[in-house]
Amino acid sequence: MAGGFGLTTHKHAYLFTQGGRLLFAEHVAHPRGSPARWLQHLSTFLSSPVSCGCRQNLETWLLFESAGFSKLEMKEAHLDIPYPFSRNFYGFAEV
Numbered sequence: 001m002a003g004g005f006g007l008t009t010h011k012h013a014y015l016f017t018q019g020g021r022l023l024f025a026e027h028v029a030h031p032r033g034s035p036a037r038w039l040q041h042l043s044t045f046l047s048s049p050v051s052c053g054c055r056q057n058l059e060t061w062l063l064f065e066s067a068g069f070s071k072l073e074m075k076e077a078h079l080d081i082p083y084p085f086s087r088n089f090y091g092f093a094e095v
Contacts, residue, residue, distance in 0.1 A: 018095055022069075025090040028060045036083050043084045056084050069093040 030036035040057040048055060064072060074091040 020095045022093045022095075024064070024092070025088060026060045027056060027085045027088050029057045030084075030087050036087070040084045061089050064089075064093060067093070070095060 029040060037057065044055045044057045061074060064074060071094040072091070073093075074089050077088045077090060079086050079088055
């Protein structure tokens, strides 16, 4: 699972071998301008230093889409958990 440690960035692409599959479940940013996004900005500012750099306001799906995976399947889910963390994307990516 990718989770808050930057596995979704281009500089970490070397971690995957040809034909490898990355399973992911990420809480991601709510839509821009929404009250939830404002809470995510505040939460990220307050908690990022003590939560391994986790950024609730990161548009993680854009990183997956631009990473150059040969196959990407991604779905959105809204979980019944605190508002800043409720929007999630999950799926898999293949190298």
